[in-house]
Amino acid sequence: MTFHIITIFPNLFESYLSDSIMKRAIIRKDISVKFYNPRDFTKSKHNKVDDIPYGGGPGMVMMADPIIAAWKKARGVKRRAVAQVKGEKKNYKTVILSPGGKEFTTAYAKQSAKKYTDIIIICGRYEGIDARVKKFLGRQADEVSIGNYVLTGGELAAMVMIDSISRQIPGVLGNASSLEESRVSSHEVYTRPEVLEETGKKYRVPPVLLSGNHKLIDEWRKDR
Ligand code: SAM
Numbered sequence: 295m296t297f298h299i300i301t302i303f304p305n306l307f308e309s310y311l312s313d314s315i316m317k318r319a320i321i322r323k324d325i326s327v328k329f330y331n332p333r334d335f336t337k338s339k340h341n342k343v344d345d346i347p348y349g350g351g352p353g354m355v356m357m358a359d360p361i362i363a364a365w366k367k368a369r370g371v372k373r374r375a376v377a378q379v380k381g382e383k384k385n386y387k388t389v390i391l392s393p394g395g396k397e398f399t400t401a402y403a404k405q406s407a408k409k410y411t412d413i414i415i416i417c418g419r420y421e422g423i424d425a426r427v428k429k430f431l432g433r434q435a436d437e438v439s440i441g442n443y444v445l446t447g448g449e450l451a452a453m454v455m456i457d458s459i460s461r462q463i464p465g466v467l468g469n470a471s472s473l474e475e476s477r478v479s480s481h482e483v484y485t486r487p488e489v490l491e492e493t494g495k496k497y498r499v500p501p502v503l504l505s506g507n508h509k510l511i512d513e514w515r516k517d518r
Pocket of ligand 1 (some may be wrong): 442
């Protein structure tokens, strides 16, 4: 899977991608992450990527031109591509990050990992992205939100998507059995010690987890 990230702040991704599971996935070539900075695609002298909103209001709006040019570079086309270019082996999806988009879920992550070879993620900033980017991309782009709150930019949301989609790619988690969705799992998990003593109180592991009875353990986990 190749993630193509359109962002004016590519450095924000560095620490997350250079450690732990994401680092290993990149080294193993299970995933790769490429960056396209709209500033490198501006026509203006001062590499302007934002401007004041038509109709007035606070904040700045990200200009459509540099984003569309960055998208064309990521997509490897000179004009708007149809969802699938004839004879092309790759399968692309574009995501425009927006707090008003459809909710990102594990089901979306699973389907994306299965269906696409390349995902282009457009990160907004300021008051958002000129709506004509969405109009230009049409059906090949989804507007996606990672939750019902507003972030200052799309970069964190893009990292959430990279992480969640990557862990659906075979090999990324190392051991397939650690993929929670493929077995009975619960949000409530325990490890040693069996009894945790903290400020005069004892916190015990639920006895069922120590029983060795996997049928009962699965039932207990389903209820959590
Ligand atoms: N006024 C804009 C709106 O309501 O759509 C808010 C823009 S927000 C401050 C700037 C950018 O952050 C957005 O363009 C989007 O790319 C990203 N963003 C913010 N919250 C997000 C969320 N919950 N999910 C995905 N992206 C988000």
